[in-house]
Amino acid sequence: MAEAPCPGRETAGAATRSGSPRGARAAVGALFFANGAAFSTWAARVPAVTENLGLSAGELAVALIGLSVGALLGLPVAGGLVAQRGSRPVLAGGVAVYLLALPLIGFAPGLIGLTAVLTVFACGNAAVDVAMNAQGVLVERATGRAVLGRLHAMFSLGGIAGALVGGVAAAADIGVRPHFAVAAVALAAVFALAGTRLLPDDPGRERSRLRLALPSAGLWAPGAVVFCALMSEGVMNDWGALYLRDAVGSSAGTAAFGFALFSAGMVVGRLSGDTVHERFGTVRLLQLSGLLGAAGALLTAAAPGPPAALAGFALLGLGLAAVVPAVFRHAAGLDQGRPGPSIAAVSTLGYTGFLAGPPVIGVIAELTGLRAAMLVLLLLLTVLTITAHRLRAPDS
The missing domain is CATH 1.20.1250.20 (MFS general substrate transporter like domains)
Incomplete structure (x- = not known):
């Protein structure tokens, strides 16, 4: 591949x-x-x-x-x-x-x-x-x-x-x-x-008859990685502040600050992710991201109080930040002449996870409690780390 x-x-x-x-x-x-x-x-x-x-x-x-x-x-x-x-x-x-x-x-x-x-x-x-x-x-x-x-x-x-x-x-x-x-x-x-400053698409490419960009066999592994990443992001977006307030006992202000920390971690991770990718390649970047995010998820779920949970939120943001750009880059390389369809197919799988995450957490929280439900993040990031190996390429 x-x-x-x-x-x-x-x-x-x-x-x-x-x-x-x-x-x-x-x-x-x-x-x-x-x-x-x-x-x-x-x-x-x-x-x-x-x-x-x-x-x-x-x-x-x-x-x-x-x-x-x-x-x-x-x-x-x-x-x-x-x-x-x-x-x-x-x-x-x-x-x-x-x-x-x-x-x-x-x-x-x-x-x-x-x-x-x-x-x-x-x-x-x-x-x-x-x-x-x-x-x-x-x-x-x-x-x-x-x-x-x-x-x-x-x-x-x-x-x-x-x-x-x-x-x-x-x-x-x-x-x-x-x-x-x-x-x-x-x-x-x-x-x-x-x-006015955009680059031309490959002038030598043949016009495709593709009507819908749906996942092909080669895109299921990168799609699964993006699914796990965006499902985790969806959970953090919809449940993160509530988790800090109801499960960890944070004030409303601290709960809002927690989401800001998560977002700041995402920005920092995206700004630095390209440098890490150039040095270590896609697979190692994704594995490092998954391990960092998993550590953040474990810390968040086990946090005895707000400080540890806030640290977990920051680690989660850092861990998730570089995943989607790295996988888009990988998917685009599977069809050098037409990167758009590969990106779209992987995005569709990822967005499905983004939509599925919040209701899944809601159901599990209703049955077991919100703290236990947040362990789904640890599972997702573990799967992400393992699946990243399937994206191995010669330069990775």
């Missing part, structure tokens, strides 16, 4: 003729930042959207199904389109859908309308996600450097920026409609400017 040469240089000449690889790297970083900012713009104003429509918690949960459906439909379709037409046109179309849907969220007339708009919003996000990761792989091949981890860190930083702006808008009592409209215009400008 061949891995994406990191660095792979077969597109370097074409990239140099078409533009600066360094400029393309900055442009793709801007894409990741803008994508994170767009999604967190919506996430930060969920309370306001819910209040405006008079939705109950149960009705909001129904509306959020639209995000899941949109992602699960959009990812394989976007992968097929990238294979047929290339990453740049798919990115342009995805951005148009994504940023048109953002302000429409504020105009949704009720539960059904909100669910429909969120489905479209998630479909656009899926197309942007697949296309910008495919561009990230092209940048790696053109520059001869691992950069996907740093690019994913830009997504996290964009999410923080969007959330901060959303918090300021909410505190200033700015309505959702003007907030989302201004954000969409500003982010459209960022996407448009970055789009």
